[in-house]
Amino acid sequence: MQFINPVLLWWALPFGAVPIIIYYLMRYRSLKVTWGANYVLERALERLRRKLYLDQIILLALRALACIALIVAFARPALQGRGGTMAAGAGHNIVILDGSYSMLAGENNRQRWDAALESLENTFNAWGRGQRWSLLLLAEEPQWIVEAGTFTTTGAAMEVVSKLAVMETSASLLAAFEAVNGRYPTGELAVYLFADDTVQSWQGMEAATWPTQRNVPVYWFNPPLTDRHNLALTAVQPASDRAVAGHPHPIFVSVQNFSPQPVEDVPLELLVDGTYFSRQTVSILSGQQRRVQFDVLFSNPGSHHVTARLAKDALEFDNTLSAGVDVVAELNVFVLRDRGAKGAFDSAWTFLEIVARARNISGRRDPRVLNMGPLTFHDVDPQSLEESKLQAADVVFIDGGVKLNASLVSAIRRYVNSGGALVLAADERIDADAWNSLLGNAGLLPAKLRNLQTHPLGGEKWQTLLAAEFVSPALRMFENVDYGNIGNAKFFTWHQLAQPAENAVVLAQFADFTPFAVRSRAGLGNVTLLAAGLNSRNNNLMVREFTVPLIVRLFTDAATSAAFPRTVRLNQSVRLRLDDTETYRAITFAGEGLFPTPPTPVAATTRADATIVEVPAELAGTGLYHLTFFRRDDERTRVWFGVQGPRSDSDLTPIDAGRRQLIAESTGVVEAGTWEQFLELLTAEGFGAEWQHWVYVAMICFLIGELIMERRFV
Secondary structure, three states, X not given: OEEOOHHHHHHHHHHHHHHHHHHHHHHHOOOOOOOOOHHHHHHHHHOOHHHHHHHHHHHHHHHHHHHHHHHHHHHOEEOOOHHHOOOOOOOEEEEEEEOEHHHHOEEOOEEHHHHHHHHHXXXXXXXXXOOEEEEEEEOOOOEEEEEEEEOOOHHHHHHHHHOOOOEOOOOOHHHHHHHHHHHOOOOOEEEEEEOOOEOOOOOOHHHOOHHHHHOOOEEEEOOOOOOOOOEEEEEEEEOOOEEEOOOEEEEEEEEEEOOOOOEEEEEEEEEEOOEEEEEEEEEEOOOOEEEEEEEEEOOOOEEEEEEEEEOOOOOHHHHEEEEEEEEEOOEEEEEEOOOOOOOOOOOHHHHHHHHHXXXXXXXXXXXXXXXXXXXXXXXXXXXXXXXXXXXXXXXXXXXXXXXXXXXXXXXXXXXXXXXXXXXXXXXXXXXXXXHHHHHHHOOOXXXXXXXXXXXXXXXXXXXXXXXXXXXXXXXXXXXXXXHOOHHHOOEOEEEEEOOOOOOOEEEEEEOOOOEEEEEEEEOOEEEEEEOOOOOOOOEOHHHOOOHHHHHHHHHHHHXXXXXXXXXXXXXXXXXXXXXOHHHEEEEEEEEOOOOOEOOEEEEOOOOOOOEEEEEXXXXXXXXXXXXXXXXXXXXXXXXXXXXXXXXXXXXXXXXXXXXXXHHHHHHOEEEEOOHHHHHHHHXXXXXXXXXXXXXXXXXXXXXXXXXXXXXXXX
């Protein structure tokens, strides 16, 4: 015989002695009154004394048994089942708790995680003191929270569980079963599984045959989820992390439909600095992803953030995502040009002048300064360039109008390593061997230059750009023909590039899928290599409608990529470079709902006058974070960061009936959807038949007998 609530039994059983205590208390309180016939009455009662004493003992026993029966009924006695898995000291109970964020799905504001914890607490109530138990948390890698511990009370066990939280990860039940089997290969076990039924979590479970072989019972609590309509925001990507004030900046929001049915006209909102900015509607087929573009105009320089938001569905966790954007007043581009290069289109400077003038956007007063929208171009002679003034450039541009030498390359390398951006345009006038040797050896060439392809301008052979499949968001806006079809660009001269470096990213491709624009990191800065020139000696960029947007995007993104990103991946460190740490009396880092903590300053190795503020990869999860700077003049500055992670657990598709059957056959898993069903399951599998109703019958019999005995004294 076992008890489902043994704690109640042992704590309340002493109350069965209450009738006995009351009897003796009342007996000693009896009042004796002496009267004339007292002697005669005592002689008469002495003959009945023994019989009355026995009746009193029987009456007292019936009352005590009735109280004990009531206590035992609440303790819920049951017959011994297979394995005796829930009786005190009978084996080792292992709890597997799913901690992936799909457990946050739910209905009527009740999440699966809440239901699992509630049922887990009820399960603890059914355990006995002294029983061995373990707790395994499902995450990307299963984590042992309790290993072969001794169960004391439900409160103590729930104190351990209450410290756990859902993590941004997917779960693998197969990995959990393998972890249990590896840690406890022998012994009598019972597994209590609190997890959802998503396909991803149960991947490969058909191969988990060890529970059946070892006759280990697996009880699965699976709260129902009828609504599996789930959309997820998978990315919020600014065209670049740095924007220019007053200039439209594309923001790309990716939405994926994990629902089994297509969705139509779902509202997607974009917030800028927490304020509503715009809304679009999306329609997506089942399992497909859609990318939506918002053009945001930031009016003020400084740190800003954008947040995309979807309507409520089955899993609200993945309906919000943020990105950080750094807005500057303008960007300065130094176009290096030898003063001897005065021929038409000997460098990009003449081309930029004509394009700006044709678009009526030059607005220049100094002949060596050219304004093109958010960019300010400076005509710079490399021979007279002082390295200290080079630090004022956001981007340095070099093409065939400059003859490279070791001194110039050394200065450029120091500039890039300290956080500058370099754009190289490999037109037909460059010395490819010199570029490969000087720039390549300095680590400033994303890809080696190979053969130069030259064809007559306006001839029948040319190379054009691919207006799709942009890996980087820098040029992704040109997937929309509203900005011009860059597939109409024609290059009659271009360089074939070797395999890009391992850390390089291909920003744009020619139509034959060979690289056109390649970028790689160099120190704290970056280098962008174009396989063709921007001088119109051998292309038709002069007359194309997309030329100015293309130039703006190329140079703006180059300047942005030289800085540390404002939007990072999950578990990627947040970093920011400070030029003067003496102006700050304190710096704190915090995320939404998190307590601010001081970050760790890391001294920069490339510049003596800079400090890198770095927050280690201990981010709580996706969302909006910020560094707050407290200046010595009591002013505060906040720099926003968006943290994004893969939506690896957003698919709520359940395993089908066929797979459930296979898994049940291979693992012995038995399933329940509510606590009542789970309790019936444990009763049938772990306790056998419950005897509570028979205890109630016995209690009624004791009470009837007590009434009959009382009538004997009337």
